[in-house]
Amino acid sequence: MRRAGGNDAKEGKKPWKHGSNGKIQKVSEQLQEQRRNLPIAKGADALIREIKSNDTLVLLGETGSGKTTQVPQYILESGVLGSGMIAVTQPRRVAATSLAARVAAEQGCSVGDRVGYAVRFQEAYGPETKIKFLTDGMLARELLADPLLSKYSVIILDEAHERTLNTDLLMASLKGIQEARKGNTKVPHSGKGKERADNSSCGALKVIIMSATLDAEKFSRFFGNAKIIYVKGRQHPVKIYHTVTGQNDFVDAALRTFFQIHVDQPPGDVLIFLPGQEDIESLEKSISSYASQLPLGKSRVVVCPFYASMPQDKQNKVFSPTTNGQRKCILSTNIAETSITIPGVRYVIDTGVHKEKRHLAGVSGSGFNTLLVCAISKSSAMQRAGRAGREGPGFCYRLYPESAFRDLPDTSEPEIMRCSLASATLRLKCLQRDFFDLELLDKPDGSAINAGMKTLWMLGALDTEGNLTPTGRAMSLFPVEPQQSRALLESRIHGCTREVLAIVAIQSASSKVFYDPGSGSAADSNEPGSRDIERRDQAQAARAKFIHISGDHMTLLNVFRAYEDLLKSSGGDSKSAKAERRDWCNRHFLHERALTEALDIQTQLRRICDTMRGREASFGLSDPNIELDWRSSVAEGPGSTVEAEKVLKCLMTGLVQHGALRSAERGYCPIMDKSKTIKIHPSSTLAGKKFDAIMYDELLFTNSGSTYARCVSAIPTSIISDLSAYRPRST
DNA sequence: GAGCACTGC
Numbered sequence: 037m038r039r040a041g042g043n044d045a046k047e048g049k050k051p052w053k054h055g056s057n058g059k060i061q062k063v064s065e066q067l068q069e070q071r072r073n074l075p076i077a078k079g080a081d082a083l084i085r086e087i088k089s090n091d092t093l094v095l096l097g098e099t100g101s102g103k104t105t106q107v108p109q110y111i112l113e114s115g116v117l118g119s120g121m122i123a124v125t126q127p128r129r130v131a132a133t134s135l136a137a138r139v140a141a142e143q144g145c146s147v148g149d150r151v152g153y154a155v156r157f158q159e160a161y162g163p164e165t166k167i168k169f170l171t172d173g174m175l176a177r178e179l180l181a182d183p184l185l186s187k188y189s190v191i192i193l194d195e196a197h198e199r200t201l202n203t204d205l206l207m208a209s210l211k212g213i214q215e216a217r218k219g220n221t222k223v224p225h226s227g228k229g230k231e232r233a234d235n236s237s238c239g240a241l242k243v244i245i246m247s248a249t250l251d252a253e254k255f256s257r258f259f260g261n262a263k264i265i266y267v268k269g270r271q272h273p274v275k276i277y278h279t280v281t282g283q284n285d286f287v288d289a290a291l292r293t294f295f296q297i298h299v300d301q302p303p304g305d306v307l308i309f310l311p312g313q314e315d316i317e318s319l320e321k322s323i324s325s326y327a328s329q330l331p332l333g334k335s336r337v338v339v340c341p342f343y344a345s346m347p348q349d350k351q352n353k354v355f356s357p358t359t360n361g362q363r364k365c366i367l368s369t370n371i372a373e374t375s376i377t378i379p380g381v382r383y384v385i386d387t388g389v390h391k392e393k394r395h396l397a398g399v400s401g402s403g404f405n406t407l408l409v410c411a412i413s414k415s416s417a418m419q420r421a422g423r424a425g426r427e428g429p430g431f432c433y434r435l436y437p438e439s440a441f442r443d444l445p446d447t448s449e450p451e452i453m454r455c456s457l458a459s460a461t462l463r464l465k466c467l468q469r470d471f472f473d474l475e476l477l478d479k480p481d482g483s484a485i486n487a488g489m490k491t492l493w494m495l496g497a498l499d500t501e502g503n504l505t506p507t508g509r510a511m512s513l514f515p516v517e518p519q520q521s522r523a524l525l526e527s528r529i530h531g532c533t534r535e536v537l538a539i540v541a542i543q544s545a546s547s548k549v550f551y552d553p554g555s556g557s558a559a560d561s562n563e564p565g566s567r568d569i570e571r572r573d574q575a576q577a578a579r580a581k582f583i584h585i586s587g588d589h590m591t592l593l594n595v596f597r598a599y600e601d602l603l604k605s606s607g608g609d610s611k612s613a614k615a616e617r618r619d620w621c622n623r624h625f626l627h628e629r630a631l632t633e634a635l636d637i638q639t640q641l642r643r644i645c646d647t648m649r650g651r652e653a654s655f656g657l658s659d660p661n662i663e664l665d666w667r668s669s670v671a672e673g674p675g676s677t678v679e680a681e682k683v684l685k686c687l688m689t690g691l692v693q694h695g696a697l698r699s700a701e702r703g704y705c706p707i708m709d710k711s712k713t714i715k716i717h718p719s720s721t722l723a724g725k726k727f728d729a730i731m732y733d734e735l736l737f738t739n740s741g742s743t744y745a746r747c748v749s750a751i752p753t754s755i756i757s758d759l760s761a762y763r764p765r766s767t
Numbered sequence: 768g769a770g771c772a773c774t775g776c
């Protein structure tokens with residue numbers, strides 16, 4: 037067990053943890069009082085009766101009902117639990133950790149004792165833990181090691197309406213697990229029905245699906261008409277306005293609406309939902325410029341852009357209180373819709389659009405992604421409006437007519453229908469299941485399922501019959517995309533695991549490494565235009581020293597190495613060391629968050645390599661004498677041509693489907709779909725350059741109408757033939 | 768020459 041350290045900063049003071057005994061008692065009484073006043077508290081006894089008499093329940097609770105914090109405690113206090121644990125899943129890490137802190141406080145214990153949590157890189161639970169908050173991805177991983185989830189007596193899937201891929205897959209698995217643990221059927225993961233379950237040991241499993249929207253009936257039907265229980269919420273009323281006609285230019289409409297509010301309405305901050313960075317920056321400029329022309333005496337406007345890929349210290353501006361008479365105007369992407377709550381918001385302006393990423397399987401498995409601006413759903417619109425009513429009555433201005441709202445789909449399409457299925461298929465194959473035999477709330481198209489299978493076959497993870505190979509089994513151990521775990525396994529043959537591991541770690545970090553300055557600092561500049569170009573030139577110059585001629589993958593390796601060197605010279609957690617690292621990242625226009633996350637991932641992957649080392653034979657990997665040792669490094673050393681060639685060779689085994697050849701008249705053509713023409717994304721170090729063949733992490737089709745290859749490397753001439761002649765093989 | 772919503776293992 038590992039104790040949490042990182043979460044304390046976010047929670048601020050925790051008197052119940054550090055105070056005297058008397059103080060603990062006092063805080064606890066206040067908390068108990070708050071608990072008793074929650075809307076769900078009135079029905080607690082009835083709820084427990086329902087939980088006792090039903091295996092599965094659907095709990096439909098509005099925001100502010102207290103369902104997530106209270107239901108696990110009711111179950112714990114009612115004694116229905118027995119010797120097992122309660123798992124409560126969340127789509128997001130912050131939710132899991134902060135809920136654990138809250139519930140531990142209400143229970144009067146420390147996080148990690150009776151109440152704990154588990155998210156990637158961070159966990160706090162022990163032998164005493166009865167309530168465990170965890171991300172849905174974490175429970176999905178646990179399922180691979182323990183297909184009956186035998187540690188748990190009750191599993192609560194919270195925020196089920198968000199329909200994340202992992203929540204959907206868990207729901208499908210839980211149905212089978214319940215049957216198996218009752219002893220009625222075979223073990224759910226023996227799809228072919230060979231074995232009988234030895235399942236009486238862990239007892240029955242209760243499942244509670246929690247949702248905030250209209251999906252309750254669908255969940256209920258899925259679980260054989262499970263009982264639905266409704267819980268009232270507690271939200272302040274939000275008055276909603278629609279425009280009379282549709283708006284062509286939502287940025288301009290948002291600008292005008294903001295100033296109407298600013299001039300006519302009483303104090304309160306304004307939150308504007310926009311699709312992406314570009315619109316946010318453009319609106320930021322216009323609002324700042326008009327605000328500076330307002331007559332003196334009118335309250336000043338503080339404009340706060342807010343999107344996930346913004347540096348952390350700039351994000352913090354959103355949470356800092358304004359001085360008297362100022363009005364904050366937050367320009368945000370979807371990040372403020374669910375992930376983060378911003379205090380002080382009284383007015384919401386909803387453009388009605390967002391950016392949506394979608395994977396298209398395409399013909400012949402030539403998958404590519406789209407990132408397009410499109411209309412939101414009704415539940416998104418309601419969620420956005422609700423952001424104005426967190427602290428008091430609020431107002432929501434929708435920049436579309438009421439008729440347009442009525443035409444919106446009820447909910448957005450579940451992730452399972454929009455993403456690549458390769459990774460999920462690999463996990464299912466490890467449980468001897470697949471998408472064809474799995475009962476799901478929504479089933480992806482056959483073409484999407486087949487494309488996922490084909491990818492795994494080309495990587496050598498499945499054989500021609502679709503059965504899991506030893507390579508596939510080994511790949512599944514790594515919490516990264518199959519393309520990357522495949523490259524990692526290949527690296528043992530070329531003796532460059534250290535290098536490939538670093539690249540895989542940085543690739544799978546969630547935030548990007550390079551920071552592209554937009555107009556971020558333009559608001560306080562007199563000549564925004566020239567300032568922008570200057571900053572961009574600075575960024576390019578700072579980046580130049582990392583560039584590797586072969587392209588983005590080796591460039592990422594150089595960045596990662598430089599950061600590792602920096603850590604060696606100024607390691608430690610001292611204030612000055614941290615400041616030095618932050619300064620270094622800022623000077624080089626790098627996101628420190630991406631680099632620290634990559635370090636965490638590197639550590640995690642190394643640990644998995646360590647557990648596999650020497651056990652290659654047990655995975656059936658060919659030539660068990662070649663170990664997967666993360667210390668093995670290219671003998672010729674960093675910067676050598678041999679190094680780049682070996683590393684790129686490994687990466688290419690993962691990117692076999694992501695190669696393109698240059699045609700004289702049309703730019704680059706993907707080998708999987710020669711009818712298509714693609715460009716190298718402008719963010720790439722290879723943008724505008726010409727090579728015979730390239731490989732890339734991803735193809736992205738955007739509103740500009742072009743398809744771009746992102747994260748691109750040139751394929752060394754010596755191995756171009758490997759690409760077209762590729763046959764799946766095992767490592 | 769031109770651009771990358773949000774999560775998660």
